[in-house]
Amino acid sequence: MTIIHISAECYPVAKVGGLADVVGALPKYQNSPEVSSQVIMPFYNNKFTKENVFNTIYSNQISLGNTLVNFNVLTLKENKLEFDTFFIDIPELLFKDYVYSSDDTERFLSFQIAVLDWMLSWEKYPDIIHCHDHHTGLIPFMLQESYNYEAFRKIPNILTIHNAQYQGWFPHLKVGLIPPFNFNHVGLLDWGGTINPLAAAIKCAWHVTTVSPSYMEELKLAANGLESLLSAESDKCSGILNGIDSHVWNPETDHYIIKNYNIKTVKAGAEANKKYLCDTFNLDFEKPLFAFIGRLVDEKGSDLFPEVFKLALEKNNLNILLLGSGNSFVEQQLEALKKDYIGTYNAFIGYDEKLSHIIYSGADFLLMPSRVEPCGLNQMYALRYGTIPIVRSIGGLKDTVTDISKKDGFGICHNNATVLEITNAIDRGINLYNDQPKYKKIRKKIMEIDHSWDVSAEEYIKLYNSIN
Numbered sequence: 001m002t003i004i005h006i007s008a009e010c011y012p013v014a015k016v017g018g019l020a021d022v023v024g025a026l027p028k029y030q031n032s033p034e035v036s037s038q039v040i041m042p043f044y045n046n047k048f049t050k051e052n053v054f055n056t057i058y059s060n061q062i063s064l065g066n067t068l069v070n071f072n073v074l075t076l077k078e079n080k081l082e083f084d085t086f087f088i089d090i091p092e093l094l095f096k097d098y099v100y101s102s103d104d105t106e107r108f109l110s111f112q113i114a115v116l117d118w119m120l121s122w123e124k125y126p127d128i129i130h131c132h133d134h135h136t137g138l139i140p141f142m143l144q145e146s147y148n149y150e151a152f153r154k155i156p157n158i159l160t161i162h163n164a165q166y167q168g169w170f171p172h173l174k175v176g177l178i179p180p181f182n183f184n185h186v187g188l189l190d191w192g193g194t195i196n197p198l199a200a201a202i203k204c205a206w207h208v209t210t211v212s213p214s215y216m217e218e219l220k221l222a223a224n225g226l227e228s229l230l231s232a233e234s235d236k237c238s239g240i241l242n243g244i245d246s247h248v249w250n251p252e253t254d255h256y257i258i259k260n261y262n263i264k265t266v267k268a269g270a271e272a273n274k275k276y277l278c279d280t281f282n283l284d285f286e287k288p289l290f291a292f293i294g295r296l297v298d299e300k301g302s303d304l305f306p307e308v309f310k311l312a313l314e315k316n317n318l319n320i321l322l323l324g325s326g327n328s329f330v331e332q333q334l335e336a337l338k339k340d341y342i343g344t345y346n347a348f349i350g351y352d353e354k355l356s357h358i359i360y361s362g363a364d365f366l367l368m369p370s371r372v373e374p375c376g377l378n379q380m381y382a383l384r385y386g387t388i389p390i391v392r393s394i395g396g397l398k399d400t401v402t403d404i405s406k407k408d409g410f411g412i413c414h415n416n417a418t419v420l421e422i423t424n425a426i427d428r429g430i431n432l433y434n435d436q437p438k439y440k441k442i443r444k445k446i447m448e449i450d451h452s453w454d455v456s457a458e459e460y461i462k463l464y465n466s467i468n
């Protein structure tokens, strides 16, 4: 079976968030003697593409409306990834030092057309086409409706929704950019009077998955306008929980962290990493360290942090360290807080993969007060590194973290994303930290939880077989 994943991000080539982690791991775990799982993604102008050498295996032109656009398909000369990866190089549109921008309609539409045009030249077509998020959401529509791609009509295709907040909307005025199709079916592109690639994919894909079972149920109630569509299509929808790449995210071998450790050596290992963080960010080693890593957007509850942090830091019994970027007003507030709590608070506004690994290993608690969390990978990384997650019970967080008050519980959960509930949850964390025997027992227990991709990758294979 040949599976083609089509995505805007893939770790370690290009990462903005969790989409990259999933697309960079799932194919590895799907590959077997019977299965070849491959990735097609855009060719960006970034660190990875600068540091690697590529071969051009195909060149052609696509029509984007009336404009002819040149594209190349590239492969790595020396592929160190554990799956075949193909890069669509469209010099004037995709080859930028960013992944997303304001002209994404043209950028990702040209990417999707180039992928399908190139696939037409293949001797053997793939068995499954697996699309990720709205950037590839017009592919299920084009496979079903575009005259150019009639040869692909029988290939089962899947859409995975990593985040339904973003839908890729663009006005009907631009419909001419999409390759010719039966215009009687133009309604398939529409949702609420505009072209909505995510909605089109939900309508046309053979099956739709979300990255956790709870998120699928929640989307039927709140999906940024797509609730009724997801309810109507629910027969072909299901949730499959993400896994983590337990080779990349392994405290025993992680080359980013200061000291490696396993379940037996976690005390010394976690302490060495915490010490590094305290020295680097001027924090107090003796106090528990609460951390946040992620995009500073409302979905993650980050707008609540300035108030939450002030209230918590006033008590002077903890440290807080934040790594993230996003909303500039929140960024400014978090920066401004630094001068008031020197010695117990710090924030690194930006993106830093290495630092994120050190934080997962050196922090005592990881905060995730998300308003929306389709799956969430951070809590699973935290568990593997022995850092106790403090989460709002929503989406994938609800599916992966059980409160310590329950039988076999190991995390701290709260029901609402409010300042009061988050500060209460932090207080519960401090109480747990002060009970060191209990804290250490839980730390060992969470490191044993297995969230590797093995189970979920198999679930996807079963799904492909069922729709084939």
Ligand SMILES: Nc1ncnc2c1ncn2[C@@H]1O[C@H](COP(=O)(O)OP(=O)(O)O[C@H]2O[C@H](CO)[C@@H](O)[C@H](O)[C@H]2O)[C@@H](O)[C@H]1O
Pocket: 016, 017, 018, 019, 021, 022, 162, 163, 211, 242, 293, 294, 295, 323, 324, 325, 350, 351, 352, 353, 356, 373, 374, 375, 376, 377, 378, 396
């Ligand atoms: N400033 C920074 N510096 C370094 N690393 C940073 C960083 N900000 C974020 N990261 C990293 O990016 C990843 C974020 O993963 P998430 O699952 O939390 O996020 P995201 O919301 O992007 O993904 C969406 O897709 C994923 C995958 O399906 C779902 O789990 C999730 O719920 C959904 O919102 C983690 O690897 C994290 O360490």
